[in-house]
Amino acid sequence: MKKMRLDKILANSGFGSRKEVKSLIKSGAVLVSNEIVKDPGFLVDIDEEDLLVNGKRLQYKEFHYLMMNKPPGFISATWDRDSKTVIDLLDEPYNKFGLFPVGRLDKDTEGLLLLTNDGQLAHKLLSPKKQVPKTYYAEVSGKVVEHDIVTFQQGIPLESDFTTLPAELDILAAGDISKVLVTIYEGKFHQVKRMFEAVGKSVLFLKRISMGNLKLDDNIPLGEYKELTEKEMESLRQYLS
Numbered sequence: 001m002k003k004m005r006l007d008k009i010l011a012n013s014g015f016g017s018r019k020e021v022k023s024l025i026k027s028g029a030v031l032v033s034n035e036i037v038k039d040p041g042f043l044v045d046i047d048e049e050d051l052l053v054n055g056k057r058l059q060y061k062e063f064h065y066l067m068m069n070k071p072p073g074f075i076s077a078t079w080d081r082d083s084k085t086v087i088d089l090l091d092e093p094y095n096k097f098g099l100f101p102v103g104r105l106d107k108d109t110e111g112l113l114l115l116t117n118d119g120q121l122a123h124k125l126l127s128p129k130k131q132v133p134k135t136y137y138a139e140v141s142g143k144v145v146e147h148d149i150v151t152f153q154q155g156i157p158l159e160s161d162f163t164t165l166p167a168e169l170d171i172l173a174a175g176d177i178s179k180v181l182v183t184i185y186e187g188k189f190h191q192v193k194r195m196f197e198a199v200g201k202s203v204l205f206l207k208r209i210s211m212g213n214l215k216l217d218d219n220i221p222l223g224e225y226k227e228l229t230e231k232e233m234e235s236l237r238q239y240l241s
Helices: 006-012 018-026 121-126 145-153 189-196 228-237
Strands: 030-031 051-053 065-070 110-116 134-141 157-159 169-172 177-184 202-211 225-227
Touching: 006 030, 018 065, 110 121, 121 228, 134 189, 157 189, 177 189, 189 202
Parallel strands: 110 202
Antiparallel strands: 030 051, 065 110, 065 225, 134 177, 134 202, 169 177
């Protein structure tokens, strides 16, 4: 790893804002290779040099990756004037890592949401060229039939200049309220809801259950999160080349 400024390392590690970590460094609480360093701009090779903060060795991670089971009522953003965001659900130290949601789920939609501070990974996962599949479980008002499957496969015009990519629709139960799985390969505003509206139905409940090969961990309660395992990270890497 290339050398990094000491204050950036500490800020990325959850020790506070740049102003707060500068005060921490100037207090003499930080040692680099057993030497007190009071210069916030001091360059550190984190792979080669030991870093102690308040007597505890720092295990530095440049990037963080969280899987959240997003609850309804929260905006998929880092800040909103009127509503709570998914960042408000994070406890320390994760709320200090500069994490942001990869893509978005509607305010009333639940399920899998990836949070990270890795901008390059986020850009690739969201790139239209990658066509990363996103699968949702939905409960729909109205009977979903085989013709709807064909319509989704053909792509649905949502605007005068936009037709969705072919999508996959799997009927789990058909009735006055139908239960389905739907997989899309893009992420337009309210896309799943608008697709069902286009075939004369309305979405009552929507939950994202997978993104690429990354599946929502059923053990994560609504509003909670966990760090991705190496196996889960591997499920995303096929889209990063």
